[in-house]
């Protein structure tokens with residue numbers, strides 16, 4: 001694991017983040033180091049980018065603290081996404097960090113990010129562990145130790161330090177529980193900064209597949225032209241064997257209308273004397289029959305007309321079927 005503590009940056013010389021005591025509440029926020037009885041853990045509740053200017057971020061947050069709380073940034077330590085630890089304020093200055101009377105007796109560590117929605121980076125948790133361990137084991141001058149590491153919401157009603165961080169702070173009671181909660185968890189935001197980082201070997205190059213080269217473009221002048229084949233003259237055929245073109249196909253010869261056999265047989269029959277006699281009998285027989293019907297329906301002029309039409313029709317049919325026989 002990287003030694004984040006050894007690379008901590010001291011920003012106490014930044015007079016905006018850490019105003020000199022002369023301009024800070026009339027220079028009165030000092031405390032004795034042995035007053036420190038807790039270590040409060042915070043998030044800054046702002047979305048944490050993958051790549052950003054950490055000091056510029058703290059100046060922006062300090063501006064908000066100037067207007068709402070008091071001069072300077074109200075955290076003693078900040079930890080950014082790559083686990084960089086910044087000391088902002090001396091521990092002998094108490095800050096408005098937990099919103100209660102315990103402001104005077106706590107020291108504040110704030111991690112960049114909104115842990116209601118984001119996860120702390122693995123670097124942040126490792127750096128936090130190293131900083132807490134140092135404070136709890138290397139500073140016997142103040143009484144705070146492992147069980148005194150508390151999330152901000154343990155001091156006053158707040159969402160700070162965000163669900164994804166405070167659930168890791170609550171179980172901390174000793175070094176072992178702190179390691180269990182803060183080490184070997186989460187994802188590195190910048191794994192390339194970690195010691196022993198192995199540059200991933202690139203995958204072996206894919207087996208080269210021969211690319212079919214397109215056929216070379218041949219200049220038009222060199223494109224071989226197909227040999228000219230002399231046109232074959234049409235075969236000479238006898239005029240009477242000439243095959244007519246489709247467009248010159250002769251119109252079919254008019255065909256004689258075919259007469260059905262039964263009609264021809266009827267015509268043959270009625271062409272005989274016998275046949276004409278039958279027709280005559282039919283014509284003279286139907287007429288009295290229809291007249292007889294008319295007798296019972298004398299007022300039916302239509303029936304009379306039908307009788308006349310039937311007789312006329314029969315005579316016409318008889319003449320039509322015997323075209324060669326003069327009508328009598």
Ligand SMILES: [Zn+2]
Pocket residue numbers: 041042043097152160161
């Ligand atoms: Zn807080």
